[in-house]
Amino acid sequence: MVSILFSLLTGMLFGSGLYVSQMMNPAKVLGFLDFAGNWDPTLGLVMLGALVTAVPGFALARRRTEPILGGKFRIPDRSDIDLPLVTGAALFGLGWGLSGFCPGPALAALGTGVTNVYVFVTAMVAGMLSYRLLPSGRP
Amino acid sequence: MHEFTPVSGVVGGLMIGTAASLFILFEGRIAGISGILGGALSSLGKEGYWRIAFLLGLVLGPLLIAGAGFSRPEIVIDASVPVLIVAGLLVGFGTRLGNGCTSGHGVCGVARASPRSVAATITFFAVATVTVFATRHVLGG
Numbered sequence: 066m067v068s069i070l071f072s073l074l075t076g077m078l079f080g081s082g083l084y085v086s087q088m089m090n091p092a093k094v095l096g097f098l099d100f101a102g103n104w105d106p107t108l109g110l111v112m113l114g115a116l117v118t119a120v121p122g123f124a125l126a127r128r129r130t131e132p133i134l135g136g137k138f139r140i141p142d143r144s145d146i147d148l149p150l151v152t153g154a155a156l157f158g159l160g161w162g163l164s165g166f167c168p169g170p171a172l173a174a175l176g177t178g179v180t181n182v183y184v185f186v187t188a189m190v191a192g193m194l195s196y197r198l199l200p201s202g203r204p
Numbered sequence: 205m206h207e208f209t210p211v212s213g214v215v216g217g218l219m220i221g222t223a224a225s226l227f228i229l230f231e232g233r234i235a236g237i238s239g240i241l242g243g244a245l246s247s248l249g250k251e252g253y254w255r256i257a258f259l260l261g262l263v264l265g266p267l268l269i270a271g272a273g274f275s276r277p278e279i280v281i282d283a284s285v286p287v288l289i290v291a292g293l294l295v296g297f298g299t300r301l302g303n304g305c306t307s308g309h310g311v312c313g314v315a316r317a318s319p320r321s322v323a324a325t326i327t328f329f330a331v332a333t334v335t336v337f338a339t340r341h342v343l344g345g
Contacts, residue, residue: 071230072254076261077268079223079235079307084266084277086216087209092280098329098336107213112310114217115224119315122225127316132232139233140316141303146323153302154309158328160294162335164283167306168299169237171292172259174279176267181281185292192296193242202300 068134080173086111089174091165098162149201224312236308237262238299302328 087093088111096105131137161167166174166185174182196202227235231254244255270276283291299305302324304313309328313321 068231069253069257072227072257073261073264075223075227075231075235076258077265078219078226078261079237079258080262080265081269082216082219082223083262084216084269085219085274086213087277088216089266090277090279092282093277095282095336098332099340100333101337101341105208107209110210110213111217111220114214115221115311116217116315118218118221119224119311120221122221122228123312123316125225126228126232129229132228133230134232136232138228140228141234141318141320144319146320149301150303150320150324151327153298153300154324154327155302155331156294156298157302157305158298158331159335160291160298161306161328162332163287163339164291164295165281166288166291166295167237168241168295169262169305169307171295172237172241172262173266175263176270177276177279179279179281181283181285181288182279184285185281185288185295188289188292189296190241190245192293192298193238193245193300194296195293196242196297196300197246199301 068136071134079169082115083170083173086114089170089177091170093165094161094167094170095165098165220307220311221315224307224315228312234308234312236304236312238296238305239303239308242300298328 083089088108093105094108097108164185168189171182171186171189175186224235227233240255240258244252244259304324309321309324314325
C-alpha cells in the first residue's frame, strides 16, 4: 500500500517536471531537435537538470542492498548492445521526430484534453500491444 | 518559434531527476515511462498496481500544479492526424523493442552509465534530429 501511494506521488512529481519544463509541448521538443532551424536548447537543459538529481540517486542506490521500502532492486544488468535495442531506439527516434511526443510527455498531456494527444496515445498503446505479437514480445 | 526557457527547463529537469532518484531509492525501480506503461498493458494483476498508480500520478501531477496557478504550457501539435498515428505506432513499438524511452534510457540509464542506455539515447536523438531535418528542411513540411 505504501509502495502504491509512493508510486502515485513519484508519478506526480515526474509529470509536474514535464509540465514545468514545457516538455509536454511537442513544438518545444521539436525546437530542440531542429538544429538547422530556430534552435531552442531547452530540452538539453531539462536532460542536464534531470541528470544532476538522478546521478546521485542511482549512486546512492548502488550502495544499498535493498530499496528503502523493501523488496529488491530491479535494475537491468545487461550490457550488450544488440540489434533489437538499436532498431527499437531508431524506430522510436523516427516517431519522436515526426510528432515531438515521447511516452512521458504524451501521457502527462492527457489531462489537457487536447484531442490529438488522445490520438497519439491510442496509437502508442496500439504500437506497444503490437510488439507483443512478436515471439520476443510475449511475456 | 519557441523561445529558450532555461530556468523552467532546469527546474523541471531537476524535478524529473528527483522523481527518478526517489523511485530507485525507495522502490528499487527504474522510472521509465514506456516500460511502466508496457508492463501495465501486459500485467493488470496485483503486481501491476504500482504501475497504474505511477501513470495516474503522471497525469494528475500536471493537473494539480495547473490548479495551483502555474501557467499551462501550450500544447502545439504540428503533425497531422495520419502522421500522429504513424508516429504513435512507431514510438509504442520502438520503445518496447528497444526496452526504453527518454526517461528509462535517457535519464535513468544515462545516470547509471548503462552502455545499452547510452547507445539507445544516442540512437534515438540522432534519428529524431535527422527526421526533423528531413521533414522541416528537405521535404519542407
